[in-house]
Amino acid sequence: MKLEEFQAKKLFREYGIPVPDGIMVTTAEEARSAAEKIECPVVVKAQVQAGGRGKAGGVKLVKTPAEAYMAADSILGMDIKSFRVERLLVDPAVSIAGEYYVGITIDRRKKLPVMMASASGGVDIEKVAAETPEKIFFQEINPERGLRSFEAKQLAFQLFTDKRKALATASVMMKLWDCFHGIDASLVEINPLAKLEDGSIIALDAKIVLDDNAMFKHPVMEEMRLPTPSEQKELDARSHGLSYVQLDGDIGCMVNGAGLAMATMDVIKHLGGTPANFLDIGGSSSPEKVIHAMELLVSDSNVKAVFINVFGGITRCDDVASGLVAALREIQTDIPLVVRMTGTNEEEGIRILSDFGITALKDMTEGAREAIRLAGEGGCS
Amino acid sequence: MKLEEFQAKKLFREYGIPVPDGIMVTTAEEARSAAEKIECPVVVKAQVQAGGRGKAGGVKLVKTPAEAYMAADSILGMDIKSFRVERLLVDPAVSIAGEYYVGITIDRRKKLPVMMASASGGVDIEKVAAETPEKIFFQEINPERGLRSFEAKQLAFQLFTDKRKALATASVMMKLWDCFHGIDASLVEINPLAKLEDGSIIALDAKIVLDDNAMFKHPVMEEMRLPTPSEQKELDARSHGLSYVQLDGDIGCMVNGAGLAMATMDVIKHLGGTPANFLDIGGSSSPEKVIHAMELLVSDSNVKAVFINVFGGITRCDDVASGLVAALREIQTDIPLVVRMTGTNEEEGIRILSDFGITALKDMTEGAREAIRLAGEGGCS
């Protein structure tokens, strides 16, 4: 779960990381009064879960509350990398003397959290990593022990020789770890961590991605979720035990298992078709789940054919078949359907489908080819 | 720093450990209204940092607010193991179906915290440990990892076969560890941990000893200190960098270093004298420290002679000598003084004392013998 900047800054503040005292607003009028309250100049920043807001015109420095109103008015409703801007953060403008980078994420290979720090902040850090890797310093963190003060100092003294700044930065690093660990994040990032002209250190931007697996420990964080319409669809799907991602193609896919779902999409593409979505109905599928899955697929107007690919393992073919029959009884649709079904209780499943008038195939590639053919026909009709 | 029961229960409550909803009171009238508020029957418990309150008559079960008044009136002012009762805890009385023991302390040999649990609670647990050690179960705790749920369950299932009670107890154990770790305790103890007739689990008594070395992490806990008059003297001494414990003898001792101080007391006793105190002036002693130390010694009316034993290491003999001279100029006292001084800057120190008219000895045993002689004379005069 990705947080927006204002949410991440709120969490940073709770963990003692210095951030500007900004105000989140949703209208131009609110932006004007926020600018009055904070005292200008202020920065008006689009709140979207995407990078490159500045380049897209989503961040504006303004000198008066009236300008804040105008800036907000122009940014709200903007479309940045397919995210519609609905919220703004009005932050006090500051005098920056230097921009740095600090972040923590999980290193999958080392199986450990790792802190990264660089004196080359304020820019695309992945570019820095790719082009001048020597400018990024790493510190592995033993999660049982946490980031230790000496480790943070070692990193910080690589950014600053000045004691006061190094120790202030080390302190921010320690708090950033506390935050990462405390909220079970997958990623926390300060870019830029700014040195101001008065010598203080402050987080000018904030990025947090939470570990969805850990939300059970932090139920209150679930309330921070601000889904876009397409994310809302994915969330609704998840609440029914389905993993769904909408794509641009015309063949709706329903598969049990993420790996098999990707293989199914790949084979559709390999044969010249385009998948309309990723949809994993998971293990131990109940008929209800299949009904919800079917509803999801037919609600996408791009879908011209549906390919259901089930390998019965824990998921029993008869369960999927029953669910499908129930779904098709409930949902009136003209969209042509291809079912491939094999594995646990496959005869039973195929019989149920056959009784309903659907012939199930046993081979995945054959099924994909048939779905592409039907989608092509549908496109012509 | 030992906490009183009501303080320990407050901390337990903060960590989610179930405790009775009691009220701390300091007068009989308050005890009456507490009993009215809580609803009788209630238990009126003396708050002192000593065990055996029950046997001493410091715990009374009463049925009415009027009885609570009378019980409080009789307990307040009581002397329990030389602690004067100034505070009471009024707790609701409960129906106990079983009494258990859970505690955590540091095992010095293993260098680890260890949790102890026993189904034989509510009694002197040291006696249980000594007489029926098989009735106490131990769980070492890796302090980097904390007590884990599976470890707590393993212990809890040794006390209860019933799942609900075992899991409730395991949960209390986990919280007790969180408390121990969170407040940097040296000891936390629940004796008894009671099973009530309604099946719930609750801490009926609570004991906490805090690690004085860790108070810098928990400055707010310093406010929980409720020193007795003699402890107040020790605390005042500590605020001047002195480690002081008053005893019953007549020879005041001032020594640099705890080990040497104990050796000095031992040699006094060995030669037939009785030390009036333990007083360690520590390393790098300043003249001011020596003045405070001297004031402490002469303020004890039992003291008939003072033996100052200094081995100059970090502590420089000339510093101690200057401090002593300054102290004796300031404090008018007839108490005879024996100084033994050797080590760093000993000539300088001896010269300073000699200029002031004090002859310093170089041998500890000789010094002790002389102090005992002078104390004997003082006793006759």
Next chain:
Amino acid sequence: MSILIDKNTRVMVQGLGRDGSFHAEQMKEYGTNIVAGVHPGKGGSSIHGFPVFNTAEDAARETDPECSVIFVPAPFAADAILAGANAGVKLVVAVTEGIPVLDMSKIVIELNELGTCLAGPNCPGLISPDKSKVGIMPGGIFKRGSVGVISRSGTLTYEVVNQLSLAGYGQSTAIGMGGDPVVGMKYNDYLELFEEDRETELVVIVGEIGGTDEQDAASFVKDRISKPVVGYVVGRSAPPGKRMGHAGAIISGADSTVEAKVAFLREKDIPVADTVEQIIDLVGDRLGGRN
């Protein structure tokens, strides 16, 4: 021969709720030597013919299991893994999905200290056909043979195995290593075991987008593995930055794409299939036709 488990392997099942109990029965039917179950509060009872204990420590003391399989729900699964490992088993198979990644990072450290191997979490487990099944794989599609299978996926493993079996290529051991960002053993750990296993003649590795495990495996194969290895990587159609069900399947950098992985594998002389059918062809090329 096979790796990690065979018909003598003494298995303990942790978590005997609906799923755990169902799969324990399935495993038992398959022939797995289940010696104990663990479920707090069910201690003293017996399920499917094996004794159940309140704690893993009790179970281990009484029945001396070598392997444990975890069906405990996510919020309690991290603790259960540690309980199993601390009770002394040498292999923990964590089927549970949804364990927080930081908890897994801590678990990996402790299990390394204890010398306990971990398969998973969020994995279908492993199977040595006709000998032992530890996990939730559908036993019927597996066939005893000489192909080792290592996969990050669940049902895709079944798809691959099914076609291998139908084509006559049985398996020595098949493993779903789990799709989470932090898992216990990875391709390389299993490859090392397959290299030493006399029954295994060839290994199929099934990968997906996200991370760089496939590249690590390719380098390892090039340097250390003498047996033929065949690769297959899915997720070409996955849009960048989108979760594809597996938390691990996030395209986090250029190296994590299917294209990058396939190119790297081929660079290290590992043939890569585009479809499941091609896997069979590539295996056949190396082992000879068997149907």
Next chain:
Amino acid sequence: MSILIDKNTRVMVQGLGRDGSFHAEQMKEYGTNIVAGVHPGKGGSSIHGFPVFNTAEDAARETDPECSVIFVPAPFAADAILAGANAGVKLVVAVTEGIPVLDMSKIVIELNELGTCLAGPNCPGLISPDKSKVGIMPGGIFKRGSVGVISRSGTLTYEVVNQLSLAGYGQSTAIGMGGDPVVGMKYNDYLELFEEDRETELVVIVGEIGGTDEQDAASFVKDRISKPVVGYVVGRSAPPGKRMGHAGAIISGADSTVEAKVAFLREKDIPVADTVEQIIDLVGDRLGGRN
């Protein structure tokens, strides 16, 4: 010979405040081979002729110390010990008093993992007379010789050593192991080293009330040490349950009293002195007169 430190031992000093700087100079004067100092913000400077670094890691990379001595104030000392150990030194001597006991418990675990020895905390350090001094002991009273000294105390060690030196019994190495409830090395660890040290002919152990370290040492001596050992235990006059300055000196049980310790030592055939003078007599009985 001597144990743990000799004149070649490369020493790093962590914490160059007032005390650290003073004792660094004292050590240097004594002949200790100080190669580096560590103090955040003083990196790049030089004190008493040795270079100072911002971090222990920097110091270790540049000067390769084998031993580190900690003068960092209590709130930062636990971190400094870990910094030194993680920088690769094989012996950390923690002079600092007042480190929380739970922090020490964690440190002991990590230092065991790293294979780093720890003397202290809350200790005067150690000295191999005429070779090296790491800590705060007053060098002048020590004399090179064949008696090993292990003590839980500071000034009492000086008292004992002074009388040993005056009586002609020099020391191979003298150690104050620290008075806190949790310390790094204890009597047994040092005894093992003294047993192997060719220069050491006899060991004096100076104990005090609290804990059962002296008993552990006595059993160890009986089982494993061939050299003569002489004991001395102080704190007879300490009232039960009272802190005597050292946090470790709490009479926590019957075993922790001086009487119990002395009885146990004698039971294990270790002669115990009642006074410092008696130590000299007992040493003299075993080594022969030397003045």
